[in-house]
Amino acid sequence: MSHQAIHTADYPNSYYLASRKADADYPMLQGDEQADVCIVGGGFTGLNTAIELAQRGLSVVLLEGRRIGWGASGRNGGQLIRGVGHDLDQFAGVLGEQGVRELKLMGIEAVQMVRQRIEQFGIDCDLTWGYCDLANKPRHLDDFRADREELLALGYGHELKIVEPDQMHSVVGSDRYVGGMIDMGSGHLHPLNLALGEAVAAQSLGVRLFERSMVTAIDYGPTITVHTEHGRVRAAQLMLGCNAYHSGIQPQLAGRVIAAGSYIIATEPLAPALAQQLIPQNMALCDQRVALDYYRLSADRRLLFGGACHYSGRDPADIAAYMRPKMLKVFPQLEHTRIDYQWGGMIGIGANRLPQIGRLPDQPNVFYAQAYSGHGLNATHLAARILGEAMTGQASRGFDLFSQVPHMTFPGGQRLRAPLLALGMLWQKLKE
Template identity: 55%
Template sequence: MLNPKTHSADYPDSYYAATREYSCDYPKLSEAKDTQVCVIGGGLSGVNTALELSERGYKVVLLEAFKIGWGASGRNGGQLIRGIGHGTAQFANSIGVDGVNALDHMGLEAVDIVRDRVKKYNIQCDLKMGYSDLAHKPRHMRELETEKEWLDSVNYSHETRLLKQHEMHEVVGSSNYIGGLIDMGSGHVHPLNLTLGEANAAQAQGVEIYEQSKVVNIEYRERPVVKTENGQVTADKLVICGNAYVAGINDELEARVLPAGSYVIATEPLPESVWRRVLPKDMAVCDLRVALDYYRLSADKRLLFGGLCNYSGRDPKSIVGTLKPHMDDVFPYLKDVKIEYQWGGMIGIGANRMPQVGRLHPNVYYAQAYSGHGVNATHLCAKVIAEHISGETRRMEIFEKIHHMRFPGGRRFRSPMLAAGMIFHRLKDLF
């Protein structure tokens, strides 16, 4: 019987956990450490912040409550897509036109950081370039046309192409879409292997990594003191990368991010004749609806199909039972294909869908709320924080000028409010 194990202390029973390329048995913190930078969180944000800083010569200690890549970093759909937020133009009043342009270009840079890191450290994570947005309605096509015009205007260095309805068979074997936009500068990846490979690289650079070392208290002093159940770390600077799992670490950060459930199913390996019909170019794809579907092929040609963003705080009774009908709607000819894995977890959602990067104090940094676009955005935000700590750039100050609303009330009240908002936007999308 399948067991998603979405909230246990070990990895969920996912396709990613079953196909790990890297061992990760880091010790538990059991003593007092003194370092230059302490990083809380062993996901993509924390691991890459530690790696960026260690490459710059900093002494870093990283603390993870469970396992490296345990949260969304090791459970997501593996989509590596340009961009770091939703609708950057909305922030022009606070960051100016130059700030908006900087964010847009950082969204392109974010993918390059991942590609360069995989190449530099020879990380085995099934990185494959090629992605397509999928349009259900004319409004979606107008959005894609505008996006294509912008990419052309900034001399985007990768191939892009708009697809009309009769051309969609080149990308996806479904009649559900009226068009799309191919982007060969985006792609897909095995996210858990990416995270674990980067953690190995960080450790090789001198980062001390500790698992099963949940933070129980932080003393915000001139040199912050981070306490775990069996040890503590005193550091010159602290970086908090808890994201959807920041609860209990800092009340201010928790109030700005809402954990939302996201889920994925994986089929049995598909015969070549079938997978070439499903995704002929082996691209990652994603539709443009609010209640979106996203899917791709794994290295061994399983269909990984995700969606079902859930704000209730409760997992569905059956992930397969809830997601499989969506997959069958897109690919009716896969109705009898066996589902071999199902899993889920929490992603961090912010009210304005822009990653939150900044400082709680001059020596306490944070990054969170990637709203489903974390594979690339985490890498960019980690680089921005490391640059600021080392005095290289002031790009982080662009992020700090963006206002992030606190969700009113405790989580008990925030989830129903956001769920109601989601229903409104789904109805708006439908009609």
């Protein structure tokens, strides 16, 4: 199928869409299907849970309301960074010191899961190693030193190097930062090509994938029936991987995750010398502010610059006009560079920033994973491994840990949730 044949209107018009390696085109669900497991959501969570379950011998039907990788999975910054959650020590009271240590180790292991998935199925997604945390203040550099000590104590097997203020131009061509920490065990990739490659992998294992098959209702019980406009799936187990795009089918889960807007611009391809000046070692980079900047070079030397976490529920009318000044603060040398693509999307964030992985308390055969809070690339793959174990009755240390942590339902219902969070965000920025 030619690239033009895909209904591009189904996806945001991003750089990723323009540079995809393959076209997914899976049928719409029509009529009845039966399976051991029905999965709702065709992003990284759903695709990888499908792969994990199929590898363990279960029959799987996956339903995606729009297109494979349509949500955050196919439009994020492409940064593959170690760790799950933020400030994991806050959970010591619930999980104990050993439990917290296990979570930290899983956050490291999660990146290896992505590496293995790409290698196992030969997925062409521009995987590139090298990442640098950027310090906006001297205090951040102190934090990096502490992070480095902790990671080394956990047995981290990749190079971790503190970048002193006078060495910053070795990683970024900007005068904005006062230090950094290089991590050669994190990196970047093309997320839509990863998702499309994982869909092909799932199908090769016998998973039945359906696109444009929005779920309209779910009948719970020992056998679950999932309804779409033109069909239904009967299954013994259900997994909900909708994250920021719940569309009301499971209010209990939707109330625990808030959708925050994040935005990306992609420049025209840069001259090799300019690309080399901006990011000399072709790393992914991210700063430490509340409304963080994150950026990297694409395989064809465009700068992909993202950030501006928005809780208002309203996207900027002109993303490029909104993001370009932020980019120029970091890289004034791009003043005359054209912006070729602009897009945004929703990331799912929970109140305590820890991914939510578990089963519904009143429905023991319904599992879920959501709220990756900006660490979705690796955390989704970890969640899928944990769900694959739990849903096939294997003892899962990860499932036991994650499902023990209580998660707050955001106050204010559907309409007030975002404005309340926007106020909290503003307060964090003022403190900063």
